[in-house]
Amino acid sequence: MSEDIEKKEGFGAEAGDAADSGAEESLFEAPPMAEQERMCEAILFASAEPVTVKELNSRMPHGCDAAEALVHLRKRYEGRGVRVVKVGDAWAMRTAPDLGFLMQKEMIETRKLSRAAIETLAIIAYHQPITRAEIEEIRGVSVSRGTVDQLLEMEWIRFGRRKMTPGRPVTFVVTQVFLDQFGLENTRDLPGLKELRAAGLLESRPPPGTMPTLGDGDEGEEESSEGQSELFED
């Protein structure tokens, strides 16, 4: 434990809080921008997962401006075989998609998603934050527990804030892993989002009067095939 202690105790402690206190800036000069760019390059290169600007800054010497270095770095890698991409509020290096054909060896056998899972994922991505009931309303069928679990497990979705409606239902939102998976900078870049919004297809429209509430059987599989035909008299 004791060997973890850095020499500049006080300094280290302050670095976090007082990231831009002028007093310290004068004490420790930040490395030149070219050097900062190299540092960002090394960190992003070494990491399989996207790294936030905040983390970059915390790992780089005091006074560095990762955000600016990233701008330079991104430009430097334009058109290269590897690119610097933004994923949510984090950054990563990824091979250029047009070279995917070279990578059969690295190809990851992706888990085949069920149609229900794919649809549910898309609905969450385009409507987030969205409750399970709202997903069911759109799909017209109850969402099986397994579908949501699978998406949660893959870390493509996560729980969002509870909705301020009766019962305070939990919502789902997509994650950074999702953005990374589909090469999206953020959810605003979802394909066709603008058109869908313009067409009014992303607004929640309450059903007029007596529509049957579809898929309100909220647990278990949709195919609860208890012969309930006697309920039906037409």
Added chain:
Amino acid sequence: MSEDIEKKEGFGAEAGDAADSGAEESLFEAPPMAEQERMCEAILFASAEPVTVKELNSRMPHGCDAAEALVHLRKRYEGRGVRVVKVGDAWAMRTAPDLGFLMQKEMIETRKLSRAAIETLAIIAYHQPITRAEIEEIRGVSVSRGTVDQLLEMEWIRFGRRKMTPGRPVTFVVTQVFLDQFGLENTRDLPGLKELRAAGLLESRPPPGTMPTLGDGDEGEEESSEGQSELFED
């Protein structure tokens, strides 16, 4: 379903089989060198292991010259945060060795200095230069090695001159880091006992009878066990 893949699968497959069939050379012109460089770059980046020139050639489209592309690529990365290196007879990309320090993530945890350390530090500040034996006399307990080491590592104290008494014991003095930390110009600025009393700091003395246990028990068992070992060590 919709994620059915590999637009360029056929192409990739061909590249493998027909790696050295002379007949096709005329049919497929090798990509420009810049493009070959990109390809090497992407493969080296994504590959889990170093890749030989032979394998590069077999993965790249027919007619490519990976060896030459590597020369260009290596040059391109000179001085960057990432380097192209030869590992045995294979090639790989690695972060620049001088940036190894970035591959650490520091988790800063702030802890209150232990009572033993505070007292020792206070004694040194008020009585410097002072030997360990003298500190022990004032504290009434032996000073554990860890406590002194910690203060030394924090650079709040350092060794002073040896005392001209039998055994020539080493002394401790406080440092500039200490003075900065506590906002003091020099140790003469430390308030004396009278001032401490005037400031009410001596009034906080607990009633006799609550004190006799070592370590006072007010800082968890760590401190008290430390106190024990201090007692029985020397």
Added chain:
Amino acid sequence: MSEDDTESFHEDKVAARLAAEALIVDVDGFEGPLDLLLTLSRTQKVDLRKISILHLAQQYLAFVEKAKQLRIELAADYLVMAAWLAFLKSRLLLPPDPSEEGPSGEELAAHLAFQLERLQAMRDAAARLMARDRLGRDFFARGVPEDVMRVRKITYTATLLDLMQGYARLRTRDEFRPFVMDRESVFTMEEALERMRGLIGYAGDWTDILSYLPTGWESDPKKRRSATASTFAASLELAKEGKVEIRQSESFAPIELRKKDQDHV
């Protein structure tokens, strides 16, 4: 079952029926009634916005009817939807009854059309999403990520106040002396000497040395013993120095002392 009989109905219904039959074999393949409706609506071969909900309702009801004939058990969802569509159909066919409350048939139909369009839109969006370049398929992350060493750095803090309190605590706690002999009930000879030197000048005649015990030390036996011993030792010391005389009348009798008169030497 598609080679099943085709009783001649109205021409336009034949295709629908065929489609419905094809669907029925695959009823498990549907993601609920809305999905089925969406599939049925494709047989109309029009833009979803122009779809005839009335026609769609009829198609759906025919489907359910057929399923019943084939003794295929449909999940409750499908039957609820069938009931609702039958209701919708009647609303759409009958002239609106002004006395009736609630939304009109057209409003209900419009909402159903919206739902179908929205579901279709989400399916299309899902397809586009899945068609995107994907991590691990089209683009790749670093093959050998370097482990980021997690270094736990502990910084210790203390304030000047902590420091001074610590010091003050030390300088004022006499009782915190674990392995030093408890001096609280020890009256040293030095102390006794000092005390007696100050006092003997005032003592004229023989005085019991016990009267030289410091105040507060007479009652506690431990203190009394210590003070007596040190006072006695100090007395001997003073006698040796020639400053006092000591006498004792018999064994265990009080020891008395007086200042040595310089004249008597």
